[in-house]
Amino acid sequence: MHETLNSATALALRYLDTLDEAPVALRENVETLRARLSKALADPGLPPEQVIAELVRDVEGGILASSGGRFFAWVIGGVLPAALAADWLTSTWDQNSAIVASGSAAALVEETAGEWLKDLLGLPREASFALVTGCQMAHITCLTVARRALLASRGWDVEQQGLSGSPAVRVIGGEQRHGSIDRGLRFLGFGSSNVAYIPWDWLEATLGREPDRPTIVILQAGEINTGVFDAFEELIPLAKRYGAWVHVDGAFGLWAAASPKYRHLTKGVAAADSWATDGHKFLQVPFDCGYAFVADAEAHRATTSYRAPYLTHDSAVREAFDWTPEWSRRARGFPTYAALRQLGRQGVAELVERCCDYTRALVEGIGALPGVEVLCEPTLNQGLVSFGDGRTDQVIAAICKDGEVYFGGTTWRGRRAMRVCVCNWRTTSRDV
Numbered sequence: 001m002h003e004t005l006n007s008a009t010a011l012a013l014r015y016l017d018t019l020d021e022a023p024v025a026l027r028e029n030v031e032t033l034r035a036r037l038s039k040a041l042a043d044p045g046l047p048p049e050q051v052i053a054e055l056v057r058d059v060e061g062g063i064l065a066s067s068g069g070r071f072f073a074w075v076i077g078g079v080l081p082a083a084l085a086a087d088w089l090t091s092t093w094d095q096n097s098a099i100v101a102s103g104s105a106a107a108l109v110e111e112t113a114g115e116w117l118k119d120l121l122g123l124p125r126e127a128s129f130a131l132v133t134g135c136q137m138a139h140i141t142c143l144t145v146a147r148r149a150l151l152a153s154r155g156w157d158v159e160q161q162g163l164s165g166s167p168a169v170r171v172i173g174g175e176q177r178h179g180s181i182d183r184g185l186r187f188l189g190f191g192s193s194n195v196a197y198i199p200w201d202w203l204e205a206t207l208g209r210e211p212d213r214p215t216i217v218i219l220q221a222g223e224i225n226t227g228v229f230d231a232f233e234e235l236i237p238l239a240k241r242y243g244a245w246v247h248v249d250g251a252f253g254l255w256a257a258a259s260p261k262y263r264h265l266t267k268g269v270a271a272a273d274s275w276a277t278d279g280h281k282f283l284q285v286p287f288d289c290g291y292a293f294v295a296d297a298e299a300h301r302a303t304t305s306y307r308a309p310y311l312t313h314d315s316a317v318r319e320a321f322d323w324t325p326e327w328s329r330r331a332r333g334f335p336t337y338a339a340l341r342q343l344g345r346q347g348v349a350e351l352v353e354r355c356c357d358y359t360r361a362l363v364e365g366i367g368a369l370p371g372v373e374v375l376c377e378p379t380l381n382q383g384l385v386s387f388g389d390g391r392t393d394q395v396i397a398a399i400c401k402d403g404e405v406y407f408g409g410t411t412w413r414g415r416r417a418m419r420v421c422v423c424n425w426r427t428t429s430r431d432v
């Protein structure tokens with residue numbers, strides 16, 4: 001064991017030591033990587049040190065340096081030292097954090113981390129929380145609670161009666177929603193004919209057309225291309241007047257609430273019914289880690305908890321099993337706890353603000369180049385620039401091929417654009 005772990009530590013450190021200088025892009029083509037990696041499964045096994053040495057050798061050129069400071073594509077995030085170290089220990093301790101009996105420390109760490117998160121993100125103290133794999137699963141968790149609660153309020157017990165024949169829940173979302181909303185709704189069987197994606201100035205008219213229908217309204221804190229926020233202060237009270245359940249996709253944008261400078265963007269968001277966000281983006285914990293919060297904790301527990309005769313149930317400590325859709329699960333509270341302890345309230349705020357400042361500097365700097373048009377000034381840590389239609393994708397490809405930095409493209413209002421996003425604690429002004 002020692003030899004394997006020592007060699008893995010040395011290899012991991014060697015990787016991290018080169019991260020600030022190495023090319024960001026994938027350098028090896030998939031045919032070469034596959035030729036190295038798709039070995040026949042041998043009958044006899046191998047010594048673990050050899051397995052690790054060969055793994056590291058064979059993946060060479062196929063590891064995207066997205067955890068480094070010069071990666072500005074998508075919204076990915078890096079790994080803080082304390083979070084990475086805690087993640088190593090999470091695997092070492094290998095706790096099944098489903099129940100308290102299989103690891104009380106994991107349960108207590110999660111209990112504390114959840115309270116810290118609600119506090120930082122400005123969510124109600126009484127809200128429940130669940131640590132899941134990402135924002136996609138946080139949506140699923142929250143929307144499952146919404147579905148059950150809305151149908152129960154119409155006298156329909158979805159667990160007993162099923163979905164077939166139930167009152168059809170209507171879902172109203174924004175035109176610029178993230179695809180994980182569409183996918184979550186698909187998994188949960190809402191039916192696309194019951195889903196309307198509208199400009200928000202139609203909300204009142206849309207709600208008013210069928211005022212009594214059980215309805216979920218899905219708002220967004222931080223749009224993926226532009227970082228813009230929905231007008232929570234206006235839209236949430238409006239949706240509530242019609243008895244709607246309001247869910248918020250705040251994968252990265254909810255973290256604005258942790259910064260005094262950007263908190264105003266989230267004004268009114270605490271009045272929603274559920275919120276989904278990520279740990280593996282702004283908070284810089286390793287994949288995979290997302291958080292679901294529900295204002296009506298009892299509705300959440302009633303939806304997700306389960307009792308099995310072979311499991312124990314602790315009433316003095318929060319049972320993760322009561323709140324997540326998973327059964328066995330990784331003790332992903334450890335890296336979250338460690339990241340929050342490393343940063344502190346101030347560190348989280350500074351991290352968010354620094355990422356936003358750097359995004360703005362990049363958009364301004366690139367925007368000042370000849371032939372460049374800024375399509376979208378950053379609201380938070382997302383901006384869009386264009387090098388001219390037909391040329392933008394070529395420019396992105398050329399930048400990424402060179403490997404010094406890394407950007408991604410998108411289509412926004414019918415135009416091709418380069419996305420600019422800084423979401424990494426390692427990014428420095430020199431990188432920018």
Ligand SMILES: *Cc1c(COP(=O)(O)O)cnc(C)c1O
Pocket residue numbers: 075133134135136137178180222223224249250251252278290
């Ligand atoms: C990343 C993202 C998601 C999906 O989150 P995962 O953690 O990848 O599941 C959802 N919404 C927005 C706005 C995002 O940026």
